[in-house]
Amino acid sequence: AHAYGLPRWEVVQRTLNGSQFYTYSICNVEEREQDNWLRTTFIQRHPLASRVFVELKFIVRDCNSFDGASLVCKETFNLYTSESDADVGTTFRKSQFKKVATIAPDEITGKNEMHINTETRVVDGLSRKGFYLAFQDIGACIALLSVRVFYKTCPGTVQNLATFPETVAGGENQPLTKVSGVCVDNAASEESPRIYCTEEGKWAVQVGQCQCKPGYEEVKDACQECRPGSFKAEASSDACEPCPANTDTLEHGAVLCPCKDGFFRAPTDPTTGPCSGETRPPSAPRDLSAVRQPSVGRLILSWTPPEDTGGRNDITYSVECQRCDGVVCQPCGERVRYEPGSTKLTEARVSVSELEAHLNYTFIVQAHSGVSQLASEAQRPASRSNVTIFLHYTDPPQITTMRLVGRTSTSLALSWDVSPRPRAQLHVRYKLTYHKKTTYTVLTLDKNSAQIKDLAPGTAYLFIVQALGSDDNSEGSRMEEHFETLTEGSPSQNYTVLLVAAVGVAMMLIVVFAFLFFHRRKRNSHTRQGPEDTYFSTPEQLKPLKTYVDPHTYEDPNVAVLKFATEIHPSHITKQKVIGAGEFGEVYRGILKAPGRKEVAVAIKTLKPGYTEKQRQDFLSEASIMGQFSHQNIIRLEGVVTKFKHAMIVTEYMENGALDRYLRDHDGEISSFQLVGMLRGIAAGMKYLSDMSYVHRDLAARNILVNNNMECKVSDFGLSRVLEDDPEGTYTTSGGKIPIRWTAPEAIAYRKFTSASDVWSFGIVMWEVMAFGERPYWDMSNHEVMKAINEAFRLPAPMDCPSAVYQLMLQCWLQDRAKRPRFGDIVSLLDKLLRSPESLKTIADFDPRVSIRLPSTSGSDGSPFRSVSEWLESIKMSQYSENFTCAGIVTMEQVLQMKTEDIKNIGVRLPGHLKRIAYSILGLKDQTSTLSVFAV
Structure with missing residues (x-):
């Protein structure tokens, strides 16, 4: 290491618990404006490691232990980094270094005690051959014990008979690294095995399972040959089987067992079945x-x-x-x-x-x-x-139907059907009898039709027809029908048909008119409910809400899937691109082209090969839940694939992805009015779920999806809702552990999950939205979050948050769940705000010194910013560095003189960015120490 500045860092030998060790130390707490640097030697970077971790062990002396020095003494120091393609030796220029973090101790050391602190910071986005680390002392009494620099890898592993090499974990911009694997010897896979390496150095979601080839079985992480006397006919995960009866093999790795001498298999016998010694066919029936x-x-x-x-x-x-x-x-x-x-x-x-x-x-x-x-x-x-x-048919066929095929005022034309149909060689005759009052006429016919003439006009006749046996003596069953001739001068039959059709059309028009009349009346009755209910007057909302049915109550979960979800044939689905990875497999963007429907973009969740039946049921349970919902702010289920080898869940495709990432990518670019509109959509979706008696239990911005119209939809219904004992106070789901920072206190303490606990979570989502995707409670640990909430701490208002919106957040976070608003109340209030945009102009109190997002009063440790670029970087506005330089604003003294109009003039146009810079300058003028969130 190389030290720069006066006084310099010194190597000091210390004794702790009887052991001697060396430290880099500096302690000059009585003089102001300290600027002492300690730089490491050149650190070579692994070509694939764009992200490294820096673990520091250090001691910081309590300023109160120095008499008279507490006013200028500091208790923090700064960590910097600088990239380079070559070792520059002892050359050192501050301008080449970029600040990583301000390091503060958890415990400070007094006169009679010593506390060693350990802190780890991340250096991301590295791209050159190596880098330096530097430590800046600004007036503290520090001893630096050790610096450990490392990067994370997913270790080389064998999973499901596939070998995956050690892989360097990706950085923040590449959270998942796809790694291809190779099947172990004597194993094969239908598709190339692959797996994902997470940024934390853990393997997740393997796709493409290898299976031992025929003649081999899985033993630990390898495929071994079947022993003599056993075989395996197909590639599978199964073990080798003993040879069946009357077969045997003396070879290793047998695919089939041949028959013993004197035994054989028939051509239709399975090749894996036993051999038989019998050769004779069966006797006659x-x-x-x-x-x-x-x-x-x-x-x-x-x-x-x-x-x-x-x-x-x-x-x-x-x-x-x-x-x-x-x-x-x-x-x-x-x-x-x-x-x-x-x-x-x-x-x-x-x-x-x-x-x-x-x-x-x-x-x-x-x-x-x-x-x-x-x-x-x-x-x-x-x-x-x-x-x-x-x-020889002695029994005649049966008459099944008789019908009128034509009529006039003096004639009737008839025909009839018989069963069974007579053959050409069999001559069947028919007896037709008809009468009017007491006059009977009997005809014997050779065909199944007749034209009866010389009848009286407008008269009804009874017709009886029977089939005769082959000897003309036996008679079949009778068929009787009444038919009437037309009256003299009456219209033709066709005219009668047209008249009947006209009457039918008239009746249809009457029914349609009545429907429109009552529908309009029903709609008018709802408009009289008042302006508060306009959103809920759509036909969808007018339907009586059904109650959610838990699919796990079905004895056979497959029945629930078929009841609530539509089956889709896989040929109607086209996968295009992997867009993520879940607990059960990869998620694709794709196209659904169902018969009779236009193409639609969809998201396709897949189930990885080698799944168990329980995993399949857990996977499809999300579809069983989602299929019960129909609301514009709930993610829509298109259907499922369950009757084929690869199960899939198909939902509508949301172009802008998860809400938290979308907000971070558009920080400051969305107006408060638009943000409240997005919250209103989420609240409407949650009201729908609450009315169906469904409790989400995992409401967070990461589980809200956004489409191209900035419309928000609630998603993620596939988690098992079981709260378990956990040292971090989290509840475990099939999707992993969910941090408690979104969960209501009664749900954590007593497992009381209700719509009221969902309302608490919605308040956290409101904070996430108004803070543009900031992590709730920042870097506080789960234990610190629970302790703070129990001590009545609530998240402060985000910058530029309307006061009415923040007040609604606080109502959602009331300790007594019975006093929290219902989702119907939340929707009504947000509607009022949207109908009165003026109400959003009153901004909640915002102290830039309190917000972790905005370390506004110089450095987060209280030291002044050294440059304009350092200040802009601290408030995440470094993209405007060139604007300030071109405008000639190169010192912090010039920044302090700027007004809102000056900020606009140098090219800052986005309202959110403009206000962030203005608020930060306001905080800079205060010149008081930044309060940590723990002190608030």
């Missing part, structure tokens, strides 16, 4: 009989299974048919129908229809087994039975 059912025109063949099955249980039957006309016999052909079929019958029964009368039919039924093909020609006839039957 017994007691073959045919029962005629003339009323429906079919035969029922039935038989008893063969007495001898040949030692097998795979017996099936086939039926052959021959018809004989005199002495000539021929196959029946495709004209005859069999139910359920003519081959591969497993039941000893078959129905035969479409047969013709006055013919001899011979039916041959043969029994088969898996070895029938191996039998000789001499053996096969022993498996057959036959029966012959002569068909």
Whole structure:
């Protein structure tokens, strides 16, 4: 290390707990304007490590332990960094160094005690070959014990038989690094295995599972050959199986077990099944009989299974048919129908229809087994039975319908249908009787239609039709109908049809008119509810809300999915790009093109291969929940894929992604009116869920999605809602641990999750939105957050936050949950604010010295800023450094003289940025020490 400035840092030998160690120390607390630097030697950077961690161990002396020096003494020091492509030796220029952080101790050392502090800071965005670290003392009494510089990696690992190399974790701009893996020896995968390395150096979400090849089984993280006497036929995660009966293998890595001598498999036997020693086919079916059912025109063949099955249980039957006309016999052909079929019958029964009368039919039924093909020609006839039957229809067919096909004033045209349909060889005659009062007329007809003439006009007649048997003696069932002739001079039948159609159209118009009348009346009744309810007067909101049904109450979760979600065929889905990774697999942007619908952009959640059934059910439970909701501020479920190998959940695509990241990317670019509008949408979605008796339990800006119209929609319904004991006070879900900083105190302490606890979370979301995605409670630990809340601490108003909005936040954070507003109240209040934009101009009190976002009074440790660029960087406005330089404002004294108009003139146009810089200058003028959030 190299020291710069006077007095310099010195190497000092110290004794702690009986052990000696060396420190870099400096202690010049009586003089003002201290500026002493200690720089490291050149640190080579790993080419892939853009982010490094700096762990410091140090001691800081309590200023109150120095008599008379407490006014100028400091208790902090600063950490800087500078990148370089080569070692510059002892050359040192302050302007090349960039401030990383101000380092403050958790415990200070008094006269009679010593406390060693450990702090870790992140240096991100490194890109050159190496870098230096530097430590600036501004008047403190410090001893620097050690500096450890490291970067994080995901260690080399073998997961699911795939090898992944050690990988350097990405930085803030690349939170997930995709890493391709290689299957271990003798393993393979349908798709290339890959995994993601998180910025914390942990592996997450493997895709593409390797499986041991045929002949190999998984043993720990390797694939080993099957031992002699066992085999594995397919690539899978299964273990090798013992060879089945009458098979064996003496080889390692067997894919199949061959039959022993004297045993064999039939062609239809599975290659993984046992071998059989029996070779004979089954004997013939017994007691073959045919029962005629003339009323429906079919035969029922039935038989008893063969007495001898040949030692097998795979017996099936086939039926052959021959018809004989005199002495000539021929196959029946495709004209005859069999139910359920003519081959591969497993039941000893078959129905035969479409047969013709006055013919001899011979039916041959043969029994088969898996070895029938191996039998000789001499053996096969022993498996057959036959029966012959002569068909002669003495029973007539049945009349099924009779209808009027035409009429005049003196004639009626009729037709009728019969069953079974008579064959061409079978002559069927019909008897038609009709009468008027006591006059009967009987006709015998050769066809199933008749034209009756010489009838009286405007007269009703009763018609009776019957089919006659082949001997003209037997009669079938009767069919009776009344038909009436037209009156003299009456309009034609077509005119009557047109008249009926006209009446039908008139009735439809009356129904439509009535519907519009009552709908308008219903709408007017709702507009009389008052201006507060205009949002809830849409047809969707007028429906009575149903109650949410927990899919976990279903005995079979798959039933819940089918009940609440639409099944989509995977051919209608096109994946385009990976946009994230969840607990269960990758998330894609894609296109859904369903039949009859236009293409829509969608988000596609996938389930990684190798999942368990429980993981699949947990994955699909989110769809079972989401499918019950229908609201413009709730993410819409398009459907699911469950009936195919790769399960998927398909939702609408939100172009701008998660709300917290969207706000950070547009910091200062969105007006307060627009932000309140976004909050109103979230509140409307939560009101809908609350009305359905659904408690979200994880409401946070990261779980709100934003579309191209800046419309916000509540998402993330897939978590198991079980609060568990945890030293950090978090509750565990299938998606990981959720920080308690969004959770209501009663939910943490007593597991009381209600809509009121969701209201508390909504208040935190309001703070996130108005603070443009800032992390609630900043860098406070979970323990510190819980302690502060219990001591009545509440987050301060964000900069430029309307007073009415901040007051609503405080109402959401009331300790007594019964006193918090309901979501309906929140929606009404936000509506009032949006209808009266003037109400948003009153800004809540904002102290730039309190906000961690804005270390406004010089440095966060109280020391003045050394340059304009250092000040702009501290308030995250470094993009305006060139504007200040071009305007000739190069010293902090010039900055302090600036007014709002001056800031506009140098090119700061965005209202949020303009106010941030102006507020910071206001804080700079105060020149008092910055208060930490812990002191507030």
